[in-house]
Amino acid sequence: MTTRDPQATALARLAALFADETRAACLLALLDGRAWTASELARHAGVAASTLSEHLGRLVAGGLLAEERQGRHRYVRLADARVAQLVEDLAAQVAPGRTVRPRNLRESSAGSAMARGRTCYDHLAGRLGIAVTDALTARGLLQQETGFALTDAGLAWFESAGIGLDRRGRRPLARACLDWTERRPHLAGIAGAALCRHALDTGWCVRIGSERAVKVTAAGERALFDLLGVQATELR
Amino acid sequence: MTTRDPQATALARLAALFADETRAACLLALLDGRAWTASELARHAGVAASTLSEHLGRLVAGGLLAEERQGRHRYVRLADARVAQLVEDLAAQVAPGRTVRPRNLRESSAGSAMARGRTCYDHLAGRLGIAVTDALTARGLLQQETGFALTDAGLAWFESAGIGLDRRGRRPLARACLDWTERRPHLAGIAGAALCRHALDTGWCVRIGSERAVKVTAAGERALFDLLGVQATELR
């Protein structure tokens, strides 16, 4: 009050952006890494377009979202990987306590598709993400014993698989991201993003509908087995 | 509204705990890893005891704080390392934008002591934390190239230095924590905590006053130089 801690003020202001159910729903939706229009988000969150417009204004002003205007559309996406990580961290903190019991078949099947495989901003998560991470670890390409890092063999593997790693910028090459369905860490960071992009580009997996869920194709099963020894059964 | 996303609800509820300046000030203060009494926090935050009591109730109910009652005192501390990490992450997200210009000499000297060396929950931060992390990296004990992990030599170093690493539990052995004064990652996780505890136990550094700041002793300078080659000049 007389002399407030500016750091506390800033922290509270940032947290306030997450502290609303509608905004939280938007941020979680945007974890798919894609850009959504304002009206899509409004429908998703179940509020009026005018309400959502104000929310987007705050989120953009707060630096959490980046916007891009095209014609009469306003596209927004998470500002950067740092923001995505923050959303993931908060979501992960909250998830362990949840024992979701889906209400009906639609939610149940949607939920199980998400649990099977999904993107987490720009990398793979769900059983798919875990299976890949485990396979990398088992083959000595990734080590989780004394931290979380690619091994030299791992670097070579990415190269030989033709998956380029753009190491400019500050983002860590490999980083652990806690999976909220599996409750175990999976590969994120530059390597995780590159792997996911490669998987989508080459058709190892495809997105299901407009959600974050992804599905492994037959070609993907073959490639994952050939390259990493991932058994198809781990993905179901 | 008809069918709200329970994850969004949970995330918003969690974030709401951080989204108040008074509670944020408490959480940041508790980042020193110690237990504070309710009245200490009330004084620190500049609010009435009754107000703070309600805040503590919420934070405890929300699982962010653990409490311990002793006589007429209510001690609280951060619930665990996970919570501490979340606070750090949020604080780090907010810090880069801040270019603090201290108002007066007291704040200035307090600030520079914090910048020189401090604890970040249970590990070392500030120039001290960075110097140690850099030294570990330069000596090949820690690698940040392909992630963030101790090397085999690093494991051996901890052993030979007599710093035990208790690897039970899920906490990662080594983890990067972004330093909000140096804006670079420093060592956290089990190894970071063990190193910090060792440094305080053996008198390499001592706490300054009741704050998070720590000061490297003459014995500490010698030990850090002998064991890691840290130059005393890096610590000033």
Next chain:
DNA sequence: CGGATACTTCGGCCGCCGCCGAACCGTGTG
């Protein structure tokens, strides 16, 4: 036992914030 201290509970006040619908603006379309 009586007073001091630490904390909690309660009632009441105030301000902020999320919500909506209506009106408005700008862009694309027949």
Next chain:
DNA sequence: CACACGGTTCGGCGGCGGCCGAAGTATCCG
């Protein structure tokens, strides 16, 4: 040009939540 459509602005409403001080409870101390 008229119209549809996506988005924004505005006014107004309602509720939540943070704040305080006063009163109450529990503990420690002399």
